[in-house]
Amino acid sequence: MIDSWAALVGVVLVAVTTLAIGTWGLRFSRTTSDFMVASRTVRPGLNASAIGGEYLSAASFLGVAALVLTFGADMLWYPVGWTAGYLVLLVLVAAPLRRSGAYTLPDFAEARLQSRGARAVCSVLVVAIGWLYLLPQFQGAGLVLRQAVGAPPWVGTLVVSLVVLANVTSGGMRSITFVQAFQYWFKLTALLVPAAVLVAVWVGDGAVNPADADGPGSAGIWSIPLGEGGAQGLYVTYSLIVATFLGTMGLPHVVVRFYTNPDGRAARRTTLAVLGLLGLFYLLPPVYGALGRVYAADLADGGATDTLVLELPRLMLPGVGGDVLTGLLTAGAFAAFLSTASGLTIAVAGVLGQDVTGRRYGDRRLSGVTAFRVGAVLAVVVPGVLALASMDVGVARVVGLAFAVAASTFCPLLVLGIWWRDLTAAGAVAGLLVGGLGSGFAVAWTLLTTATEGWAPVLLGQPAAWSVPAAFATMVVVSLATRGRSRVDARRFMVRLHTPESLPLDRG
Structure with a gap:
């Protein structure tokens, strides 16, 4: 029996609208460049909305x-860090990465280091991070449909997988750009309207202070230090x-969107706009959490906190x-799964299409678009199956772990690759492996x-505080030890990364 017709209608409308916009965008997709990077013609305003659409995930x-x-x-x-990551991206990476001319992170690694080995390691990491990030999207979709509509969890995973595959394989980055831009503004509306109504209800009820409410685990305590304070809490805070x-710049689905800008200046303008869009959005989820401490504290006791919204x-x-507000929120949540899953599928499909299916498929080489489509199928099927078979884990927890892996691998590679001429292929590979x-x-x-007891769960539950410095240190030490093997034209490539496109430059 369907628990909420409003939620079902909302999900159906979002899915149909997503497919309709993707189909409309299909008429612009003709070449491999269209599928991979929208032929590098996406303007800052549209690109910022699309990044906001794909970045604001289930977490x-x-x-x-x-x-x-x-x-x-x-x-x-969490929201402060996820937003501030774009400030680091703006200052250190956005414009030089766009000027590199790469399509994917493995492309950048190979162009910068002239190493097939570095490319191979980056390809594996892109796929691993992409699948790890896709897992909570599929699990979250199943959770939402089960909670709002009463459907089995596998239904949500299947619907998201099919809609994403239909859009990605038909139009690639061109189609997904329009879809994700729409989904950002829809998600913002889907959170903002119910939040305004619920705050009005809270005021009408006498405006109980969430800090005075009987919050989960400790009555009346609004701020519980991470790790319950002490040395462990301090470590967890800094590691988070x-x-x-630093993890934002290493997320494949975020980085690939900067390749779609016309030039480095547009990439910087895009990043600045994203900061504003994310800051606006992240004002809203904490409102639901605060109201939940007043009206729904018992959800934490049953382990159902992800259903609070x-x-x-x-x-x-x-x-x-x-019921109507629940339907709107359900539709917004589903839009979040679709947009983030689409961006991740594009990023993973690009790598699989180039480095796996694009090399050999049967006895012949696939065309660029066909290889991309085969890669998209692989990108969705594997995490989809894992989502159905794995245990239920908190969406924010898994996404946080994906950020830690990205910060420990691609962040050192991009920062040193863009700003340090002496980075060598051996140093980069060693740091990526560590x-x-x-x-x-x-x-x-x-x-x-x-x-949960002792330092081991703390150090491994939030590894970034030790894994990121270890990766940076390894890249520097090994690069210094193998300095004689650095590429001879590294200086030329560095000039390309840091010279505005408006200046005359021999890039031959």
Whole structure:
């Protein structure tokens, strides 16, 4: 039996609208460059909206509110870090990365280091991070449909997979750009309208202070330090800051969007606009978390905190009004899954299409567009199957781990590759392996064990504070030890990265 017709209608409308916009964008997609980077013609305003659409994932929509409900105001480090990461991206990476002329992160690594080995390691990491980030999107979609509509969890995963595949394989980056831009503004509206209504209800009820409410775990405590304070809490806080501040520049689906800008100046303008759009959006999820501490504190006791945003309207406003708001929020959440999953699929498909299916498929080489489409199928099927088979984990937790892996691998590669001429292929590969294997082990340990006592769960649950410095140090030390093997034209490539396109430059 369907629990909420309004939620079902909202999901159907979002899916149909997404397919309609993607189909409209299909008429602009003709070449491999269209599919991979929209022929590098996306203007800053449209690109910023598209980045906001794909970046604001299940963790942003459901996870932040759940964390604030459970742990209080200290969880605001997550949205602060996710937004501030674009400031680091703006200052250090955005424009030079666009000037590199790459299509993907492995393209950049090979062009900068002239190393097929570095490209291969980067390809593996892009796919691993992409699949790790896709997993909570598919799980979250199943959770939303189960909670709002009463459907089995596999239905949400299947619907998101099919819609994403239809859009990505038909129009690639061209189509997805229009889809994601629409989905940002729809998600913002879907959060803003119910939040305004619920705040009005809260004021009408006497405006109970969330800090005085019986919050989960500790009555009346609004701010519970990460790790319950002390040395462990301090470590967790700093590690979270490192992961979120530095992980953004290493996320494949974020980086690939900067390749779609016409030039480096447009890439910087895009990043600046994204900062404003994310700052506006992240004002809203904490409102739901704060209201949840007043009206839905018991959700934390049952381990259902990720459903807070969907449950809150019906708890605060019983009847048709609450059901309509739940439908709007359900549609917004589904848009979040679709937009983020689309961006990740594009990023992973680009790498798989170039470095796996594009090399040999059967006995013949695939065309660029066909290889991209085959890569998209692989990009979706693997995490989709894992989402159906794996345990249920918090969406914000898994996304946080993906940030830690990205910060431990691609952040050192991009920062040193763009700003340090002496980075060598051997140093880059060694650093990628140290950071990737270290943070990867931490991810596997965290997802497969339930230990909570001692320093081991703390160090492995938030690995960025040690894995990021280890990766940076390894790249520097090994590069210095192998300085004689650095590419001879590194200086020329560095000039290309840092010279504005408006200046005359021999790039031959």
